[in-house]
Amino acid sequence: GSTIGILGGGQLGRMLSVAASRLGYKTHIYEPGANPPAADVAHACTTASYDDHAALAAFAASVDVITYEFENVPTAALDLLEAARPIRPNRRALAISQDRMLEKDFLTGLGLTCAPYAAVNTLADLEAAIARIGTPAILKTTRLGYDGKGQVRIMALAEAPAALAAMNGAPAVLEGFVSFSHEVSVIAARGLDGSVAAYDPGENVHKDGILSTTTIPARLTPAQRSDAVLLAARILNALDYVGVMGVELFVTPQGLLVNEIAPRVHNSGHWTQNGCAVDQFEQHVRAVVGLPLGDGARHSDVVMENLIGDDVDRIPAILKERHAALHLYGKAEARPGRKMGHVNRVRPKV
């Protein structure tokens, strides 16, 4: 096959398209929103809703394999696409990561550790969950949350009604608050032949619920580093996964806890663009088209900084920095909280 269909036209789709193009593949983006960042660099872009079954059918017919950078594609659209072309990563991986309850049940079923959790639909559920799990705790919508949206911190039982109201009637999950020392993520890939390659874990710092920086190497002991990579491989194998996945972890004195998984290239893997010969975007392309994976070895230490909202005002200064690789997404308007680009500050590994 020579054309890769990508559901979602954001910056991840844009960087996937660039990587695909470098390997001689074409990409076709499917995106409901107008002027998606990926449209500038893809070979074709369909702007249509996920309810437009004629547009979906034409899209599927024009590509050889379908992947995604956006997880919340409606089931009916996926059914239609999957009848025509393979979807990689597979539907099970997508379904599990779309739903925090399925995700936690899957991860704990694999023998991995998550924060204590409970499903919450009613005030009685929430009060019982708080009684069991304790406070502080975090109530999260089961579906559709990102960048910390759809989450409320609960410090005391009396806050239960207000926290539940903030869910707007959507199913939710209560999680015990983890007093982690820091957060790391593993970006790992699995090929069509079942081989697995992982990048060195990165250490993530969030600001206002949004990823701010990823630092490589992370502060991890050799044992924690291999634990992190092995648990990611266990997840990929259990899902018969094909593609790149991001696995977010909390580092605690009791070991590594899994926060969540993302069945796609991940913001905390952007450092690989300037730290590795084969970055996460090329790795994902290789996986979904059935090429051999590149190894995850890195040649440099990297600090990736997201440029969010008016951080774009610092671009002229960043352009004058040495060893700083700037990546911009071509978004016209810099709104608060909007990811505009990132910078990878690189230092050759000693």
Ligand code: ATP
């Ligand atoms: P993303 O953009 O990564 O998909 P999200 O909206 O899915 O974000 P989470 O990753 O669940 O949100 O949470 C965002 C951040 O909030 C975490 O990276 C962590 O810093 C903090 N957090 C989430 N859950 C917990 C928890 N149970 N205990 C402590 N901190 C937490």
Ligand code: MG
């Ligand atoms: Mg998430």
Ligand code: MG
């Ligand atoms: Mg997260």
